[in-house]
Amino acid sequence: MRRWWDDSQIPLELRGRAGLHHWSLAPESRFLNHGSYGARLRRTVACQQRYASGVEADPMRMLTDQLESKLHEARCGMAQRLGADPEGLVFCENASTAIESVLRSVPLRRGDRVVCLGHVYNAVRQALKRRCLETGAVPVEVPVSLPFDSVALEHAVLAEIQAGASLCILDAITSGSALRTPWTSLAAKIKACGVPVLVDGAHVPGQDPLVLRELDFDWFAGNLHKWAGAPLGAAVLSVAPERREQTFALLTSHHWDEGLSRSFHWTGTRDWSPWLAAPEAWDHMEEFSGGWETLRAYQRAGSKALDEAFTMAFGTQSITPDSARTAMCSVPLPESLQGIDCLKFEHEFDQRFGFRVPMHALSDQTMVRVSIHLHTELEDILALGEAILACANK
Numbered sequence: 001m002r003r004w005w006d007d008s009q010i011p012l013e014l015r016g017r018a019g020l021h022h023w024s025l026a027p028e029s030r031f032l033n034h035g036s037y038g039a040r041l042r043r044t045v046a047c048q049q050r051y052a053s054g055v056e057a058d059p060m061r062m063l064t065d066q067l068e069s070k071l072h073e074a075r076c077g078m079a080q081r082l083g084a085d086p087e088g089l090v091f092c093e094n095a096s097t098a099i100e101s102v103l104r105s106v107p108l109r110r111g112d113r114v115v116c117l118g119h120v121y122n123a124v125r126q127a128l129k130r131r132c133l134e135t136g137a138v139p140v141e142v143p144v145s146l147p148f149d150s151v152a153l154e155h156a157v158l159a160e161i162q163a164g165a166s167l168c169i170l171d172a173i174t175s176g177s178a179l180r181t182p183w184t185s186l187a188a189k190i191k192a193c194g195v196p197v198l199v200d201g202a203h204v205p206g207q208d209p210l211v212l213r214e215l216d217f218d219w220f221a222g223n224l225h226k227w228a229g230a231p232l233g234a235a236v237l238s239v240a241p242e243r244r245e246q247t248f249a250l251l252t253s254h255h256w257d258e259g260l261s262r263s264f265h266w267t268g269t270r271d272w273s274p275w276l277a278a279p280e281a282w283d284h285m286e287e288f289s290g291g292w293e294t295l296r297a298y299q300r301a302g303s304k305a306l307d308e309a310f311t312m313a314f315g316t317q318s319i320t321p322d323s324a325r326t327a328m329c330s331v332p333l334p335e336s337l338q339g340i341d342c343l344k345f346e347h348e349f350d351q352r353f354g355f356r357v358p359m360h361a362l363s364d365q366t367m368v369r370v371s372i373h374l375h376t377e378l379e380d381i382l383a384l385g386e387a388i389l390a391c392a393n394k
């Protein structure tokens with residue numbers, strides 16, 4: 001791990017604890033879970049607050065008269081950064097809202113099969129379950145084997161699609177196992193079978209270079225508050241041209257039938273500042289890190305180094321081939337910790353060592369997930385590994 005840390009060209013004063021004053025994180029924080037909620041640069045929080053204060057100063061003019069054009073500008077700005085067609089891109093509060101809006105826009109009937117991955121995000125699993133209970137449709141989860149094999153996954157998903165499906169929900173980067181699936185090629189193949197594809201890209205904006213308008217999907221939902229540097233409450237839904245007329249926001253408001261952006265952008269009074277600040281937040285992160293590619297290379301190298309160090313120390317096998325590597329890494333826990341109650345262990349672990357890290361049980365493996373960002377402190381990662389070993393040897 002030290003080699004990764006020492007070899008990086010990103011200045012040391014921007015990394016780990018030395019750079020923490022640029023972030024809103026508490027100076028004493030040992031924050032190793034960027035993947036769940038992200039973390040904001042102070043600059044970005046100040047920018048969002050300026051938008052929020054502008055509204056507070058003159059609500060009527062800002063919201064009734066100017067909001068729509070400001071949101072249009074922000075939407076075009078975000079579309080340009082994600083390589084998307086602005087006409088098909090809308091802001092949502094989070095990936096959950098975006099995904100449920102799609103689930104409720106797609107007509108489902110009794111017996112229709114909806115295919116998703118066995119590592120689907122649990123809230124998405126629950127949204128699908130609820131929709132299936134209401135319509136009589138049937139969720140079909142495709143098992144994901146570990147160590148991850150993208151070719152095997154592709155075959156397994158396509159076999160379920162060919163067995164008949166009305167919708168496929170495809171994770172681009174899985175949550176608990178932190179794996180990048182072959183989603184771009186798979187989505188194209190699923191679409192070619194005539195099955196609509198909803199890509200759960202919650203972790204993708206900021207992590208992967210995107211030119212959304214060149215990719216095949218029906219809907220792509222992506223959070224901006226995880227890896228794209230934006231305030232909490234900022235996400236996007238990108239909708240293919242042929243789906244725009246039939247895609248509606250989850251909440252019905254004044255403009256629900258006046259096209260995609262009016263339907264999604266006014267769903268009752270709310271705080272729009274996370275959306276308005278999103279394009280600037282993207283630029284702040286890009287500038288701070290010396291460019292997205294520099295940041296991504298640093299994150300992946302850190303994730304790989306962590307995988308090697310932890311699997312060796314824990315005596316376990318990596319689940320992550322290089323092609324599936326992301327800025328997060330899930331590593332199987334030592335044998336003696338396999339099968340533990342994850343949530344209980346997370347809390348005990350936090351109380352004992354001061355690390356609040358997510359643990360997951362997936363495909364018969366209990367694993368810990370660590371995220372790598374510029375605020376991640378090498379000493380914290382090393383201390384986490386030692387703390388896990390101390391628990392395993394108890």
Ligand SMILES: Cc1ncc(COP(=O)(O)O)c(C=O)c1O
Binds near residue numbers: 035175200203223
């Ligand atoms: C793969 C995946 N999908 C969806 C979500 C939901 O994101 P949110 O809570 O922002 O709606 C998450 C959150 O971590 C996720 O990891």
